[in-house]
Amino acid sequence: MYLLRIALPDQPGTLGVVASALGAAGADILAVDVVSRAADGTAIDDFVVELPLGGRADSLVSACLAVSGVRVLWLSRYAAGGNLRHDLEAVEAMTEQPAEAERLLVRHAPVVFRADWALLVSRDRDTGRVVVPHATPAAPDLPGDEAPWLPLDRPVRLEIPAGWEDRGWRHVTAATTPLGSRHRALVIGRSGGPEILGSELARLAHLAGLSQTVLRTLGPEPDPVPDD
Structure with a gap:
């Protein structure tokens, strides 16, 4: 499992495009949290995703960067696993x-x-x-x-x-x-x-x-x- 933090345009449809790109890269999205929204129209979101055996973490970065206006701020293994608590x-x-x-x-x-x-x-x-x-x-x-x-x-x-x-x-x-x-x-x-x-x-x-x-x-x- 991985924690992926991205910055993206805070406008309708962008989050769905990112989710579709991650899915196409083989990622199973377990959770999405909106961490913050800025006055400049940028949102920062956290994705907790799981890759299949043999999946490459850099494919997550490539999938996000393929979406216009998206920046990857952080990617790391997520030790807490899928038991998310808000x-x-x-x-x-x-x-x-x-x-x-x-x-x-x-x-x-x-x-x-x-x-x-x-x-x-x-x-x-x-x-x-x-x-x-x-x-x-x-x-x-x-x-x-x-x-x-x-x-x-x-x-x-x-x-x-x-x-x-x-x-x-x-x-x-x-x-x-x-x-x-x-x-x-x-x-x-x-x-x-x-x-x-x-x-x-x-x-x-x-x-x-x-x-x-x-x-x-x-x-x-x-x-x-x-x-x-």
């Missing part, structure tokens, strides 16, 4: 188990955002100690138990510290958003790319906010504060 489905999973909303958010975020891993990082405001309450199996460790992007006020693309490159963070494209407070954050990462777009940052922040809403409104009641 934003709404992730929210539904959290509402079914509201007490586990944050754990489920971390679990599903890589598939929602076509990423390789996700983690939740938290810093104690008194001691400065950093912990990772939840992480997917492929998530790298935090070197030195540090999270230099905290405290965090808004979703951002991460600049990976140079000293981290030999510790599991080489060629990582990552983004983070606050989760409940400035001292807690959801982080997603892709090995090599593609670049995390502004529309994806907005979705990441929105989904993180929804997890907190689910936790507050549907989760267990907090322990009562004892009287003095």
